[in-house]
Amino acid sequence: MNLLLLLIFISSTILHANAQAQSPGNQDVRIVHHRNLNKRILVGLIACSALLAGIFVFVLYIFFRRHKNLTSSTGKSNGIIEAAKGEKETLSAVSAKLNYSRMADKKSSIAIFDFQLLESATNSFSQDNIMGETGSIIVYRARFDEHFQAAVKKADSNADREFENEVSLLSKIRHQNIIKILGYCIQGPTRGSSLTWYIRLRIAIDVARALEYLHEHSNPPVVHRDLKSSNVLLDSDFNAKLSDFGLAVASGVQHKNMKMSGTLGYVAPEYISHGKLTDKSDVYAFGVVLLELLTGRKPMHNMSSDQYQSLVTWAMPQLTDRSKLPSILDPVIQNTMDLKHLYQVAAVAVLCVQAEPSYRPLITDVLHSLIPLVPLELGGSLRVTEPIGSENLQ
Known part of the structure; x- marks a missing residue:
């Protein structure tokens, strides 16, 4: 907008100078006006150049500022991704054998463990791995790999209602002082398989x-x-x-x-x-x-x-x-x-x-x-x- 105004100002000045040049007997006045015109053009060009230089510097500043922030943000994201990858790798021996299932009446997803995986982690439910026992419920120590250990609670079919209630409740609870449920297993694939x-x-x-x-x-x-x-x-x-x-x-x-x-x-x-x-x-x-x-x-x-x-x-x-x-x-x-x-x-x-x-x-x-x-x-x-x-x- 300033450039447009500047051009309009220069054009009107030139027209005015030409008009004066055509008037006889005013040679001295015309020379003065011509010199003033040169000064005004020079000042206008300098001002315009300074304005354009200022705009360029400002745009350059904004560009480098945004580039710096973007680089910093990307670095943080990469750090989070790497951390997540490290956590996943810790459970790599287990996650390859897990099937994730959304329970019918729950919003959260929990893992379903293969029975063979639990059997291997507890050394075939060895007596040496028993951590506690109450009635028909036995708690075993399970080692899935050198980085991942867990407790496995084993119950017979007589505890179906308690089992369902515990899975339903713990799958919804998240607290640092309450045990976290990683998943469950129902030894069903072989049950009744002989009944064709x-x-x-x-x-x-x-x-x-x-x-x-x-x-x-x-x-x-x-x-x-x-x-x-x-x-x-x-x-x-x-x-x-x-x-x-x-x-x-x-x-x-x-x-x-x-x-x-x-x-x-x-x-x-x-x-x-x-x-x-x-x-x-x-x-x-x-x-x-x-x-x-x-x-x-x-x-x-x-x-x-x-x-x-x-x-x-x-x-x-x-x-x-x-x-x-x-x-x-x-x-x-x-x-x-x-x-x-x-x-x-x-x-x-x-x-x-x-x-x-x-x-x-x-x-x-x-x-x-x-x-x-x-x-x-x-x-x-x-x-x-x-x-x-x-x-x-x-």
Whole structure:
């Protein structure tokens, strides 16, 4: 803007000087004006140069100032990155074997350790590495490498609720005086792996045969009243035998002052609401056992400290959706069966756990629905093209 004003000023001065030059008899005045014009141009050029030099120096100062700050910031960032790399390298022997998983109801992610990694770090859970022991819980000293040691708490399945509560709580807490949880491990990959698709169906058939005898051929007919997976015992060949008849009663007989009993998750709705007990109550419990065989889940799921969800409530919407059904199966048996057979078994389970007793089938009908899905070698009527051996029952 100053440069523009300067140019306008110079042009008007030149025009004025030319006008004076054209006036005769004013030679002296014209010379004075010409000299003044040269002085003004020189002063203007000097001022303009000084202004441009000042702007250049200022811009140069700002550039070097920002460059210096950027270099300092980059140096700090590199230091942080190097520190992080060093911390990661400390856990390199472990991190390569960890799978990170976001727990369903938590915002924080914690690590899932491979069981083999824990076994190696504790020297196969050696007695020499025991740090403490209380009941069924044992705490071991674990050494993953020369820089990384930790304590490993080992608990059996009877401590499931305490285990879930501890993992849930410690995964949310961060305090310098409270122990930090690094992760957890559930020895699940091998649990139930020997119970293949066909063996699970054979177990279901054996239980159905036991109930058919109680309901149809026993005199008087008997209602087991406490059918659940823990009351189904397996021999070395996976033959199933129904046990625990302490709560069994004769079917159709009114028992005065009979105490309501059974196991949560297996008890039929009509028995809970009205105390009504029939052979259809056993059919409901059988349906729950069948769902356990399909999904590998427990009959009741602990959602929080005071809330539970039954397996039936969770499974029903997915059992009737063929696109979702394969995804809820126990991972051990996923993709090991003919999908048509899976849909048939799911349909049987859905009928057995109907809330209305009259909608449930007789156990005889259930048995006849399952037999065609099991190979002859396992007590069914299914003919397969390849021999079925104990090592490849799928």
